[in-house]
Amino acid sequence: MSLRPCPSCQNSVSRQAEFCPNCGHTFKSSKNGGVGITFWGIVGAIILAVVILSFC
Ligand SMILES: [Zn+2]
Secondary structure, eight states, X not given: OOXXXXXXXXXXXXXXXXXXXXXXXXSHHHHSSTHHXXXXXXXXXXXXXXXXHHTO
């Protein structure tokens, strides 16, 4: 099992772990966080606005 250093406390944590058992730093939030949902929410709002304006 491979280990990786925690970016918060430099503790060696398993790559399969979702969070650091030493300090509680979450690893998955950096990759699959809420940023993508916010991005697509803005894109969807812009597309919806363009579609509405095209019918006016
Ligand atoms: Zn840590």
